[in-house]
Amino acid sequence: MKILIRGGLITTAERSFAGEILCTDGIITAVGDNLDPDGAAIVDAAGCRVIPGGIDPHTHMELPFMGTVATEDFFTGTAAGFAGGNTSIIDFVIPGPGDSMLEAFRTWRGWAEKAAGDYAFHVAVTSWSERAHEEMGILVRDHGVTSFKHFMAYKGAIMVDDEAMLKSFARAKALGAICNVHAENGEAVAYLQKKLLADGVTGPEGHPLSRPPSVEGEAAQRAIAIAGLLEMPVYIVHVSTAEATEVISRARNAGQKVYGEVLAQHLVVDESVYWNKDVTFAAAHVMSPPFRHKSHQKALWAGLAAGSLQTTATDHCCFCAPQKAAGLGAFTKIPNGTAGIEDRLSVLWHHGVAAGVLTPEEFVAVTSTNTARIFGLLPRKGIIAPGADADLVVWDPAATRVISAKTHHQNVDFNVFEGMRVSGVARTTIANGKIVWHDGRLNAIRGAGQYLHRVVG
Numbered sequence: 001m002k003i004l005i006r007g008g009l010i011t012t013a014e015r016s017f018a019g020e021i022l023c024t025d026g027i028i029t030a031v032g033d034n035l036d037p038d039g040a041a042i043v044d045a046a047g048c049r050v051i052p053g054g055i056d057p058h059t060h061m062e063l064p065f066m067g068t069v070a071t072e073d074f075f076t077g078t079a080a081g082f083a084g085g086n087t088s089i090i091d092f093v094i095p096g097p098g099d100s101m102l103e104a105f106r107t108w109r110g111w112a113e114k115a116a117g118d119y120a121f122h123v124a125v126t127s128w129s130e131r132a133h134e135e136m137g138i139l140v141r142d143h144g145v146t147s148f149k150h151f152m153a154y155k156g157a158i159m160v161d162d163e164a165m166l167k168s169f170a171r172a173k174a175l176g177a178i179c180n181v182h183a184e185n186g187e188a189v190a191y192l193q194k195k196l197l198a199d200g201v202t203g204p205e206g207h208p209l210s211r212p213p214s215v216e217g218e219a220a221q222r223a224i225a226i227a228g229l230l231e232m233p234v235y236i237v238h239v240s241t242a243e244a245t246e247v248i249s250r251a252r253n254a255g256q257k258v259y260g261e262v263l264a265q266h267l268v269v270d271e272s273v274y275w276n277k278d279v280t281f282a283a284a285h286v287m288s289p290p291f292r293h294k295s296h297q298k299a300l301w302a303g304l305a306a307g308s309l310q311t312t313a314t315d316h317c318c319f320c321a322p323q324k325a326a327g328l329g330a331f332t333k334i335p336n337g338t339a340g341i342e343d344r345l346s347v348l349w350h351h352g353v354a355a356g357v358l359t360p361e362e363f364v365a366v367t368s369t370n371t372a373r374i375f376g377l378l379p380r381k382g383i384i385a386p387g388a389d390a391d392l393v394v395w396d397p398a399a400t401r402v403i404s405a406k407t408h409h410q411n412v413d414f415n416v417f418e419g420m421r422v423s424g425v426a427r428t429t430i431a432n433g434k435i436v437w438h439d440g441r442l443n444a445i446r447g448a449g450q451y452l453h454r455v456v457g
Contacts, residue, residue: 001434003433007045008046052383053086053430055381055382057374058092058237073411084344084346086345090122094149123136123145126158146176152181153185169227173231183220184211203328204286204331205274217241228256235258239262240262245299265291267300267348273291304357309366312367315337315340317339339415341410346401349395377454393428399425399427
């Protein structure tokens, strides 16, 4: 199958230029002017930009968590991603403490066989042992896993201590892999949760009160210090505070290789949602880290613009109202997670590019190219060049839409961006050389997604 995209402004992380793109059998075969269509289907991109398909580096499809299972599965989630201009995801394999990482990896691979879009996995290290040491090597060598996740939060469940982090970090360095960190001081969170409940604070407002900005800043500093001790890179997921952004910026300025990820949700939603009189509404916003005071949003946008924060994600993890209701009598039992994969690019374009905070090229970098570079997906993903996968989006910067749970494709009954009018819409999404979204019509195929075997740097 051939597709020729013509008439658009090709936009990469480096530059924007007029040109045409020819795709053949799922691969970009030529980028230039006046290309011979040779029987290709023509996609008219007049008035639009043509960008690499978005890569969401942080999703949790059908995750078993807090006594329930996320409602979004690998098919519905990747399909919803197409509607928003995302063509690939990196999800998380999360074994229980003491469980085999390899067995968990195989389980997640089985769940992901239904994916419509391409996918890879970070694998979490939730405890340390000789088996963990051995299995990390097998995952890198035989399965193309180049990143390992560490939770510094969720005490009594998947939290790892500093000793486990040191040993895991050292093993990852030897393998050429990178470590991801959920940076919240789990001991402090557990202490504050217990105290708040004892004081009679049971509603959703207890969630942000138990996870103040300082617990994120301290944990980010500690993770970066451990990585610095071992002279290795580290990637801090879902940075939500000015404190953590400053810690990352300071380390980078000192020459340490530290990467920061920010969620689209944290850029535009603030903590006032947790004090809403409608507790169902408030509970729907419970995620970790929680939404912060608006003052932190300025720091996050500045971090993206300055390059201190390199990627944007969603931590897409969906729970519907009946699931969230399980914790209405005690905020610690509300399943953590919100949706976002369908809306990430529009939110970033509207509040970033259209607002003058980011350039179109920076937008491409933080939504696609930087993720591909950090996590071993280049030169297959994140770029527009011959030989790369034909994952492309015809992006209409002038088109607008109103975000709503009534119209989104995500398998969840709530949207944290509800009612937000955004400019910047995916007119056409092409994944592996096939048109999977065009003018509001979804053509996702169950099981068409491919597992991405990544390469260590």
